[in-house]
Amino acid sequence: MRRASGKGEMMTDKLILYKEHLNSFLRKITKGFELIAPVRNTYGDTLFEVISSVDDVRIDLTNRPILSPKRFFMPQVETLFAYRYDKSGYTFKDAADSTPRVIFGLRSCDTRGILFYDLIFQEGLKDKYYLDRRKDTILINLGCNQPGENCFCKSAQSGPFLTYGYDIQLTDLGDRFFVEIGRPRGRELLAGWSYFFRPATQTDIDAQYEVVLESESKFRHRLDFDAAIEKLINQEVDPAVWEELGNRCQNCGGCAYVCPTCYCFNIFDSPGSGKEGERLRTWDACTFAGFSRLAGGYNPRQDKAQRIKRRFYHKLFYDKQKYNIPSCVGCGRCADICFGRIDMLSFIRLISEQRERTHESAHRRLGELLLEAGLISRKDLDSAIEKQAATGKPLGAQLIEMGMADKEAIARALGYQLKIPGTTETIED
C-alpha cells in the first residue's frame, strides 16, 4: 500500500495520487459534496453528470465532454423566482441553489470558460444565482494529454495545462496523477484525505513536464488569434465573407449553447395556474433573429450576416477590448456542432488565408462563378450588376432579391470562392 503524509501534516503544492486510489478518493468526495464528473454513457458520448455512486458509472477522462459544464453554473432554463398574489399583494419566493459541489475532470478550456463567466457575473452588480453556485464549487482540472480533433486551446492560450485558476489540477502520468494545488480551497479539500496522496518527487515533476511538452506538440490546429483580431479591427474581412456565413447559418444557436464562454440569456415570465407565476431565465444566442428586436419590429441586427459578424466581433474583439482576453477558449465544440462550418476554427482559418481582395472584385468573381456553373444567364448577371450599382447591395443579395438565383446556389458559389471548408466538394456536382 502506497501511502503519503499522514493526517495533519503540511501538504506541499505538488502531490501524487495513484490511480488505484482514484475511486476511493471520489467516493469520499461524494460524502460531503455533490460530485460532477465526465461520464461515458451508453451512446458512447462523454458528458458531465452528477454522480451519486462512483461505482455505477464509467468515469471517462480520455475524451473531452461534448458539452461544457456551464449548465452547472447557469442552467439552460432556471427559475429566478416564483411569485404569488392575493388580497395582501404579491409575495416572492427567491430560488437559491448553493449545494457544495466538486467538478472533477474539467478540461483546461472548460475551467477557463468558468473563469470567463466569473468576469461577467461578478462585474458591476453581482449575479446572485451564479455566485451562489460558484462560491461553493471546487474545480478539479485535468490537463490534456491528448488534444482532440478540433481542439485549439494552445492557440487560444487557455491550455492544454493551466498555470492558474484551478483549485486542483491533475496530470495523467500513466499509473498515477500528478496533483497540483492552486487555490486554497483545493488544499482544504485534500487536507481531509491526505492519506491518499504522497509528495511528488523530482522524477514526478520531470515526468509531468514531459507530458506537457508532448501534449503541446500534438495540436493539429495553430491559429493566430492576434492576427485574426487585427483583421477584424481593421475591417479587413471581405464583406462577402459575412454574407456567405450569414447565408449558411441556420439560426440554431448551437454554437452559443455548446460554447463554455457564451453567457447571453433571456428572461421571461411563465404564468402558472391562477394567481401565480415564475420568472425564468434561459440561454439565448445572438444568432437568433429576435435577439435585438425592439417593440414595433425595428431590429438593429436584421440580417443573419450582421448577427454572425456580431458574434465573431464580440468573441474575438469586444471581449478582448473589455477583459483583455477573447472569449474563445479553443475547445473546438462549435466546430463539432455547426453543420454550416461557421465555427471559430473555420472562421479564423478562413480569414487568415483570405488574400486581400476588394469588395467589388469579390462580387465579380461570384457572378463569374454562377455563370460558369450555369446557375444564371449573362443577361441576368448584367442587370443585377447594374441594379447593384444603384442599391449598393451585395451582389448575392441583389440576385436573390431579383429572383435570379436561389440562396443555396449563391451560398455554395460564395463558399467555393472564399475557400470555406466543405463547399469545394459540392460546387461541381
Add this chain to the structure above:
Amino acid sequence: MSNNIYLPHIAVIKDIKEETGDIKTFTLAFKDRKLKKSFSFRPGQFMMVSVFQAGEVPISISSSPTQPGNLQLSIKKAGSLTGKIHGHKVGDEIGLRGPYGRSFPVERLIGKNLLFVAGGIGLAPLRSLINYALDKRAEFGRVTILHGARTPSDIPFRHELSRWPKERDVKVLVTVDRPDSKWRGNVGPVTTLWNKADLSGQDTLAIICGPPVMISFVVMDLLKMGFSEDDIISTLERHMKCGVGKCGHCSIGHQLTCVDGPVFTYREMKELPTDL
C-alpha cells in the same frame, strides 16, 4: 430587502394620467416604506418594470428627482406588456427594479443654455431633466424645448408644455407631422423648428431623445450649426432584458446600453459601430 438584483420591488399605482390615446403616466409608490424613503435616481435613468405573468421591460423615469415621492413612468402602448399595463387601475401593483443606466450629465449642464429636442414618447425621459432644470432654475441658462409629435392628439404632457413657457427664459415649440383642422402650430419634422428657436449664443448643450432617424437628422443639423460633438447628448434604445449588464441583449459594439448608456454624447455615439 435582498441582495438579488433580479427581484423586483412592489410598487402601487397611485395615479394614472391619460396623456394621449396610447400614452399614460403612472405615478407609483414603493410598498416598502424604507425603500420609498431611500429611493433616489437621476434624470435619464430607467426602471425595469414588471407586469406579473407578462414579463419585464425598460421604461425611463419621467418625473424629476426634485419632486420626491413622485415616481412617474410614462408608457406608450407598444406591444403585449405595455398593452397590459395600460389596463391597470389605481391601486394595482406592479414590480420595479432600478434605477439603472447612466443618467444625463447633470453637473456638466450647470450654467449652460439647454436645448431639448424630443420626438414622440422621447419627451418622457427629457421631462425628468426639464423639470429638474426648472426646479433649479437659477443653475441653468436659457431653456428651449422642441417637441415633434405625429398628430396634435399625440402630444403628451400638454399641461406642462403650456406651463413651462411661463417660467423665466423658457421657450417651447411643438410641431406635428399631420395637423388636424384645429391645429395652428408648426407642421413638419422637428428640424423645421430651428428658425423659430433662438439658438444664438455660446454655451448651449443639446439633449435629444427620439427615434433613431430623428436623432440622425437633428444631430446632422446641430453639427452644421457648430455644436461640438461633446455638446450633443442623446439616448439610445436597445432591447433590454436584465438592465444590469449581464444578459448581453442591449450591446452595441463593446458597450452595453443598459450600463454604459442609455445616455451618450454624440462623440461617444459616433465611436459605436452601426451594425454590430
